[in-house]
Amino acid sequence: WGTGQIVAVDAEGNSQVMLTVPATLPYSIDWLPDGRLVVVSGRDGLVLRQEPDGTLATHADLRGLSTSPWNEIVVDGRGNIYVNGGGPAPAAGQHFGPGTIVLIAPDGSVRQVADKIAFANGMAVTPDNKTLIVAESHANRLTAFDIAADGSLANRRRWADLGNGFPDGICLDAEGAVWYADVPNRHCVRVREGGAMLDSVDADRGCFACMLGGADGKTLFIVAAEWRGFEHMISDARTGQVLSIEASAPGAGWP
Template sequence: DGRGNAYVNGGGFNLMAGEKFAPGIVALVTPDGSARQVADGIAFPNGMAVTPDNATLIVAESYGKRLTAFDIAADGSLSNRRVWADLGDGVPDGICLDAEGAVWYADVPNKRCVRVRAGGDVLQTIDLDLGCFACTLGGVDGKTLFMVVREWRGLESTADAARTGEVRTLRAPAADAGWP
């Protein structure tokens, strides 16, 4: 975030080893290197982004099919957990914020990248032929959407998709904002 903190996730279980689902956590790492848990009960925490004013953390809950928001205190603590956007059948992975306050989320199983606003209204959907794992805005003017994509046929076929990854780009309607 803008204070030098980093929010990191702990999935709660080893998805690739086939372990049974268990809720995950969010931890805070401060500039002095100390770390502490600041949220729990997250349904497979994935991408996270902090708003430009350092006031809100948005977390992609892949197994919850939602984006969850928390208020951020001056010491980095989180409170006021709430659903920022219910994504219906969307499975959010990596996320990024734009200057209009929208969130882009990568959606692996649905092979798309989606732009939503608070409340869940879909503003734009980019359908892809590969699973989208991560997205970020950047480039000279911050309006290039970078999407990390790779063949996807389900978890059981993950090893079969070796060397199919690509970074694709597209012009976005709004520039980047916030902190990854």
């Protein structure tokens, strides 16, 4: 966040800066079906797209929907882009108000498809493109929606109650389970629908994001960093790490 850099890291730990975003706190990234990178420039209310020559273009302007920051992104297998955050301005003393989810359709149109999300965080779409799962960090749960043919969301339901878990980034595996990263509890947890815990990986700092990948799709990559509160989100302290561990099932769905 603080540097605005998007960094690639290989299995040996070598890293390379792939892109520097000229924005304050660029949040999340994903890829379009044609391989172009998209990034949420959260405080600017923009979704940016990297062109083949490396330049950045505005893919969607979300400022007309909310003046609050935008956060996470997921692109499904049909090219629908879902971005969350935004929503009403936060109440006094709070950092975020109730969040929303917006859809950026392949034709470029933008519309809100869900609201009243309790601190919207990571999102994932099932392999059949029929279900979107979103982390509601301040409600300690994962919430699911059916995805209609036009990308609209319906049939909102609790996918998993997480007790004292605070889900941040999430990903799906081929057995239908979800891994979620948890900052205050400093771990990543694998749960099935309904909330039963299947596995857990502890860290010595907050876990912000997780993704399954590697040669066989069974390496769980975790982005972790020391968390000092919202007031210190931009800091010179470089405490971020990419951790990896073997998982029991390969990744599935999107991202």
